[in-house]
Amino acid sequence: MSYIELNDKKIQILDVAEKLFSDKGFEGTSIRDISKHAKINIAMVSYYFGSKERLLEALILYKTSDLKLQLENLLQENLEPIEKVNKLIEIYINRISCNKGIFRVIHFEINSEKREKSMIAFTELKKGNLKSVESIIAQGQAKGVFRKDIIIPLLTPTIIGTFFHFHMNKPFFVELLNLNTEEMYNNYIKTSLTKHIQQTIKALLVYEN
Amino acid sequence: MSYIELNDKKIQILDVAEKLFSDKGFEGTSIRDISKHAKINIAMVSYYFGSKERLLEALILYKTSDLKLQLENLLQENLEPIEKVNKLIEIYINRISCNKGIFRVIHFEINSEKREKSMIAFTELKKGNLKSVESIIAQGQAKGVFRKDIIIPLLTPTIIGTFFHFHMNKPFFVELLNLNTEEMYNNYIKTSLTKHIQQTIKALLVYEN
C-alpha cells in the first residue's frame, strides 16, 4: 500500500471530493465542482494528485487506513466471544458511519472496469478484515459458544449490508420512522439498528436449527 | 403510477440502458453509448422518452412493476409462517437477481437530489412491499411461531442488504470462493447465500435471547 504525503491543501481537496463524490457520484462530479467548493484553482487537482482517477485512489487510502488497525486491536482484547462480535459490529458501523461518503462511492464504483485500479487497495483491506473476523469467530467456536458450521465470509455481508441498505434508503426510513433531524437519524443507527444487527448475528451464531 | 406505452424499439433501448447504467452508472453512460449499442440514432432516445432523465424513470417502472404483484400473491398462499418468509426471501433475491442492473443504479442514484423525481415511483414500491412483509410476519405472530418484538422495517435491510453487499463485492467473493464461472456465481446465490439469509432471518424471528 503506497504512502501519500498529505499537506493541508491536499486534505482540504480530499474532504471536498468525498462530499461531492458521495452526493453526485464520481462521474457526476467535475473537477470544477471540486475546485469551486474547495476554493482552489482547477489545475491544483491535477497538480497535486495527477488526475481525477488518482484523486479517488488517494481518497480511498486516506479514508480506510485506520479501520484495519482498529480490528487488529479488537482481536487482542480480552472479551467474551459474543461481546467481541458485538464490538466488531460497532466498529464496522461506526467506521462506515463516519465515512459514509467514500463508502457510498466505493460501493458503486467497485464494479466498474474503469475504476479497477483504484479499488485494489480496497480489496486488500477487505481480505485483511475477513482474516480478523475469522479469528474472532474461531475464538468463540473454541470456547464452544458459537456453532461450528458458520459460513464466515457471509457474516460481513449481513453486517455491512444491513447497515448500508438502511443508509442508502435514508429518505425512505427517515419518513417511515419519523427521524426528522440528523441527530435522530444517527441516534437510531447507534441504538436500534446496531442492536438489530447484533441480535441478528448473535441469533445466527448460537441458534440451533 | 403512470402508464407508458412500450413498443419493441423502446424495450430495446431500455434493455441496453439497463446494462450500460449498471456497468458505468447513470452519469457515466452517454446517450451516444446507448444509441450505439442499441444500433439506433442518437435522437431516438429524446424522441421516445423526452430526455435521459425520463429514460431512467421509464426504466425503473419497467423493471419493478411485477414485484408488487408477486408479493401480493404470496400473501394469499396457504403456507407455514416460516415457509412463507423463506419464499419471501427467495422472491426478493430472484427479482433483484434478474434485475441486478437497474437495482444497482437505483441503489446509488436514490440519494441524489438531481434524481429525486425518478425515485418517487420506487419509494411507493417500497412502501407497498413493507406492507406485505408486515402482513406475513403478523400471520406468524398470530400463530405463535414468531417473536412479538420484531422491528419489521429492519427485516428488509437485512434480507436485501446482505444480498446486495454480496453482489456489489462480486469480484471479491468470486476470488474468495472460487466462483469461476457466471453459472457457479449464480448457483452460489441460489443455494448457499439464499440459505444463509433464510437461516439468519429465521434465527432472528424465533430465537429467544
Added chain:
DNA sequence: AACAAAATTAAACAACTGTTTAATTTAAAC
C-alpha cells in the same frame, strides 16, 4: 397512387468535461 403521420437521420448547438500550458506569484534556502 396520394396523402398524412410516424420514424429515422445527419448535422449543429451551446455547455461542460479532464488535462495541459506557460506565465506569474509565493516561499524557502543560501
Added chain:
DNA sequence: GTTTAAATTAAACAGTTGTTTAATTTTGTT
C-alpha cells in the same frame, strides 16, 4: 538580496455531453 523551487493562476486544448433542428425515409390509411 539573490537564486531556486514550489505553489498558484488564467487561458487554451481537444473531446464529450444532452438536446434540438430540419430534412428525409418509412409506414399505414384512404
